[in-house]
Amino acid sequence: MLLVLGVVLILAVLLSASVGAVRLPMRGIAATVLGRVGGLDDMQRTILFAVRLPRVLASAVVGAALAVSGLLFQGLFRNPMADPYIIGASGGAGLGACLAIVFFSEVTFLGFSATALFAFAGAVLTMALVYTLARSRGRTGGITLLLAGFAVGTMLSNSTYLFEVFDPNGTQGARIVAAWLHGVIGIPRPQQLAITVGLLSAGMLLAYPLMRRLNTLALGDEYADQLGIRVEATRVGIILVGSLLTALAVSLGGLISFAGLIVPHVARLLLGPDHVRLLPVVALAGAIFLVVTDTLARTLFAPTEIPVGILMVFIGGPFFLWLLRKSKREYAL
Amino acid sequence: MTAFPGVALLDVRGASFGYGERRVLEDVSLTVKQGSCVALIGPNGVGKTTLLRLISGALRPLHGQVLLRGEAVADFDRRQRARAVALVPQQLDVPFEFTVEQIVEQGRSPYLGRLRGLRREDREAVEWAMELADVTGLRDRVFNELSGGEKQRVKIALGLAQEPELLLLDEPTQNLDIGRQVELLDLLHCLRGRGVTILASIHDLHLVAGNFDAVHLLAPGHRLRSGAAEDVLTPELLAEAFGCAPGRHPLLMPAGRNA
Numbered sequence: 001m002l003l004v005l006g007v008v009l010i011l012a013v014l015l016s017a018s019v020g021a022v023r024l025p026m027r028g029i030a031a032t033v034l035g036r037v038g039g040l041d042d043m044q045r046t047i048l049f050a051v052r053l054p055r056v057l058a059s060a061v062v063g064a065a066l067a068v069s070g071l072l073f074q075g076l077f078r079n080p081m082a083d084p085y086i087i088g089a090s091g092g093a094g095l096g097a098c099l100a101i102v103f104f105s106e107v108t109f110l111g112f113s114a115t116a117l118f119a120f121a122g123a124v125l126t127m128a129l130v131y132t133l134a135r136s137r138g139r140t141g142g143i144t145l146l147l148a149g150f151a152v153g154t155m156l157s158n159s160t161y162l163f164e165v166f167d168p169n170g171t172q173g174a175r176i177v178a179a180w181l182h183g184v185i186g187i188p189r190p191q192q193l194a195i196t197v198g199l200l201s202a203g204m205l206l207a208y209p210l211m212r213r214l215n216t217l218a219l220g221d222e223y224a225d226q227l228g229i230r231v232e233a234t235r236v237g238i239i240l241v242g243s244l245l246t247a248l249a250v251s252l253g254g255l256i257s258f259a260g261l262i263v264p265h266v267a268r269l270l271l272g273p274d275h276v277r278l279l280p281v282v283a284l285a286g287a288i289f290l291v292v293t294d295t296l297a298r299t300l301f302a303p304t305e306i307p308v309g310i311l312m313v314f315i316g317g318p319f320f321l322w323l324l325r326k327s328k329r330e331y332a333l
Numbered sequence: 334m335t336a337f338p339g340v341a342l343l344d345v346r347g348a349s350f351g352y353g354e355r356r357v358l359e360d361v362s363l364t365v366k367q368g369s370c371v372a373l374i375g376p377n378g379v380g381k382t383t384l385l386r387l388i389s390g391a392l393r394p395l396h397g398q399v400l401l402r403g404e405a406v407a408d409f410d411r412r413q414r415a416r417a418v419a420l421v422p423q424q425l426d427v428p429f430e431f432t433v434e435q436i437v438e439q440g441r442s443p444y445l446g447r448l449r450g451l452r453r454e455d456r457e458a459v460e461w462a463m464e465l466a467d468v469t470g471l472r473d474r475v476f477n478e479l480s481g482g483e484k485q486r487v488k489i490a491l492g493l494a495q496e497p498e499l500l501l502l503d504e505p506t507q508n509l510d511i512g513r514q515v516e517l518l519d520l521l522h523c524l525r526g527r528g529v530t531i532l533a534s535i536h537d538l539h540l541v542a543g544n545f546d547a548v549h550l551l552a553p554g555h556r557l558r559s560g561a562a563e564d565v566l567t568p569e570l571l572a573e574a575f576g577c578a579p580g581r582h583p584l585l586m587p588a589g590r591n592a
Contacts (some may be wrong), residue, residue, distance in 0.1 A: 078428040078429075079428060080428065080429070208448075209447050209448055212442075212445070212450075213442075215431075215435070215439065216439050216442050218427055218428055218429055218431065219425065219427060219436075219439060220425070220426065222391060222422075223422065223425070224442075225391065225411070226389060226390075226391055226414075226415060226419075226420055227415050227439060227440065227442040227443060227495070228411045228412035228414070228415035228416075228442055228443035229411075229442060230411065268429065268430075272430065272431070272432065272435070273429030273430055273431050273435075274431075274435060276450075
């Protein structure tokens, strides 16, 4: 299963790197990447390494990060409707990114733009706020957390629209902000991409030992506590890793909804709810899903590129509604 | 206080508990002997579930102590507690489509390391628990799609997979039809035969007589009454505990006890 998904991901990346305004032969891409002869000419190489591959890899990272954080949040809230968008992490990250675009557009750190750093801080701070708001008498109710996250997230993500209206830097900033809000995967610097991939791997490694406990948490907080699980510590761990992954995704691609909802859900329908098994599958499937969607977003109406976030809404919206109708019968809340 | 301190597995001494201002339990003392099957009865809202949660260590008593083999359950660490006492709850809602086997495996949580999956002895314990609770045939079924009686047996298997010294059951016969109730009592008998010590809160007094080694009657504003079923299930005590005039219910007819 993992092997198949891995192969599909590699094929998707190759295919995606080959299509665009200038078509690059897939065989040539493979040869170039593997350092063999018979690769691409210099111009093609420049396009491949400076434009195509960074963007395709970024979309893979965004997809994996969103899908895994969706899995974490769905497990944590014991609710198949949860995703980083719904519980506010994306909204916080988006507001952070917009602040950076408008006020600190020149600052960079370790290859990261201020945008990425502020997105990260925004996601983590928002989740901390949501968690604090939802907590009472030493306990945190899942539904309360979900509702608090929804309220905070909606406020934050809507407040970012104000930057579009009152933008001190004029139209340029407003356009970048708009792109962020609609979800466009940019071309990251190599250093940023490398660090992001590193953080994604770190997040996955941190998430892995939490997966079994997430299975136990499905029985409810009190039952999990009774089974010897440290419920609050697990919850905090999941929220931290989930926010980290959300922030990574937002720092590369802005606000992209539904990806974190659909992928874990489909994986669960196909493979059952065991989180230990789902984690790597969801990461790979999420990467594939976003590589494909982003390729469609930039080629479907070429030369006009539509934001991948918008395309995702057209795919995700109907899916969500289908889910809603289906869940009415299956989950009594 | 117990007459045989040496053989009491569970010893609750003067335990009190309340939620905020509201006192639920006041100075409750009871013992459960090793290997016995004991019923806890009492009117709605008297604190049966709260007492079970105190015993399981989910709640800490405000006063008094809950001792298991002479040690305070409240001082156990989380995992140690989960290996000693299992509480089978009234209601278990699972949001995802876990199979019966996956649910029962959760009972091994207190035995697993941080990264390790189930080892051979864990698998064996899961099989043992499923077989004892007679759910082996349901192993691949989705828990949410089971009937009430089947769910009850799976919950018991989950508790058994913890290999606890004491199995607490909160209203295990609730919402079951007569046939399933009898099946469940048979299961409790079978577990008792295998050396599992059981304390179950039972709503339906008809099921208590003849099926339990001892009965604890929890009544509002009264001390807990403990003893053999025939000594506790008297029309006078029941009428007093349940606030129901003698003669208004078959069980409260002086000669009409259906044991």
